[in-house]
Each structure stands twice: as structure tokens, then as C-alpha cells.
Amino acid sequence: MARGLFVAFEGPEGGGKSTQLLRLAARLQTDALDPIVTREPGGTPAADRIRDVILDAELRVDPLTELLLYAASRAQHVREVIAPALEEGRIVLTDRFAAASVAYQGYGRGIDLAFVRSLNERVTDGLAPDLTLLFDLDPEVGLARVHERGTLDRLEGADVAFHVRVREGFLAQAEADPERWLVLDAGDGPGALESQVWDAIAPLLPSRQGAASPP
Numbered sequence: 001m002a003r004g005l006f007v008a009f010e011g012p013e014g015g016g017k018s019t020q021l022l023r024l025a026a027r028l029q030t031d032a033l034d035p036i037v038t039r040e041p042g043g044t045p046a047a048d049r050i051r052d053v054i055l056d057a058e059l060r061v062d063p064l065t066e067l068l069l070y071a072a073s074r075a076q077h078v079r080e081v082i083a084p085a086l087e088e089g090r091i092v093l094t095d096r097f098a099a100a101s102v103a104y105q106g107y108g109r110g111i112d113l114a115f116v117r118s119l120n121e122r123v124t125d126g127l128a129p130d131l132t133l134l135f136d137l138d139p140e141v142g143l144a145r146v147h148e149r150g151t152l153d154r155l156e157g158a159d160v161a162f163h164v165r166v167r168e169g170f171l172a173q174a175e176a177d178p179e180r181w182l183v184l185d186a187g188d189g190p191g192a193l194e195s196q197v198w199d200a201i202a203p204l205l206p207s208r209q210g211a212a213s214p215p
Contacts, residue, residue: 007092012186054069054154070101104169132182136183
């Protein structure tokens with residue numbers, strides 16, 4: 001059986017990646033492709049418990065502790081959900097993956113990038129998305145959107161300078177690996193973004209390889 005398709009949705013806060021992931025999942029389900037929809041931190045019962053700690057706005061968490069919590073969550077996520085699904089030939093759509101740690105804990109928190117990447121490599125067993133969709137947005141615009149939703153989690157509540165560094169981290173990764181990253185302007189409307197996401201994904205689907213994307 002051929003390995004499945006692994007797609008990660010990334011970006012600064014407020015970019016709309018979660019909305020676009022769900023829209024793509026719904027479209028794939030309409031085509032009877034039944035994707036696995038998951039997220040980080042989280043995706044398994046154990047990893048969801050870790051998520052509660054990471055995002056709790058009332059907790060003080062050291063940057064290194066934060067990174068290690070993400071790594072623990074990711075290790076469980078890969079072994080329990082992502083790798084088995086890909087081995088079964090499934091499509092896996094994840095709301096954040098290893099690139100988020102490079103952006104948030106590496107660029108954002110200032111932890112040594114080589115260490116972050118090495119840790120990611122270890123906990124993922126070298127697994128990487130076939131495609132990462134980056135929903136890029138000015139941090140001030142994104143944070144304004146997040147504030148409109150209500151209560152902020154611990155990372156959303158960080159200062160603008162932190163989120164500027166995070167955005168730089170995402171863009172640097174996209175520039176370094178243009179074959180497996182696609183940068184989308186998250187300032188575009190949801191409908192336009194949905195079309196762009198489909199145009200990127202459709203050629204990668206088993207039933208559509210070599211075929212033109214639908215209008």
C-alpha cells in the first residue's frame with residue numbers, strides 16, 4: 001500500500017488555518033477520501049492533557065519546558081495517530097506540526113534552532129509533511145482577530161514582538177524549502193483561500209495525480 005498524504009497547516013495567530021483545514025477536510029469527505037483531521041498540541045488523549053498545560057494562561061512555563069512539552073505531545077501524536085494513518089495510505093491533515101516549534105520556541109522564545117530541529121527529528125522519527133501550507137499574516141492584524149474571539153491562551157497572549165519573531169520563523173522555513181511549502185496571503189477572503197488550498201492539494205491526491213485541478 002502506498003504511503004498516505006501528509007499536509008500541515010501553519011501560520012501566525014489569527015491566520016485562519018484551522019478554518020481552512022476544516023473546509024478542505026469537508027471537501028475531501030465529499031470526494032469519499034475520508035481524511036484524518038488532527039492538531040498540535042494534542043491529537044491523542046495523552047497529548048490533549050499536555051495541551052491543557054501548554055496553553056493554560058494562568059501557568060508560568062519556562063521556554064525549555066514549553067519546548068519539551070510540545071516534543072512529548074508530538075512524539076505521542078506521531079506514533080499513535082499520524083504514522084499509522086500514513087502507513088494505511090490515509091490523508092492526514094494536521095493543524096500545526098514540527099515547524100511550529102521552530103517558529104514559536106526557536107525564533108519566538110530564542111531557543112537554539114539546531115537543538116529545536118534535532119529534537120523535532122528525534123520525536124518524529126524524521127517524519128515531515130509532504131506539503132506545509134503557511135497562512136501568512138501581519139501579527140497585529142492576526143492578534144486583533146484573535147482578541148475578537150475572546151479569552152486568549154498563553155501563547156496568544158504573548159507580546160507583539162514575540163509574534164513578529166514567530167512570523168519570521170515561519171517565513172524563513174518556507175523560503176528554505178519552497179518545494180514543500182506554500183505561502184498563502186491570509187489577508188485574502190476565506191473563499192479565495194479555500195480555492196488556493198484546493199489548487200495546491202488536488203494534484204497530490206491519489207485519484208487526481210496527473211489530472212488537472214477542478215475549477
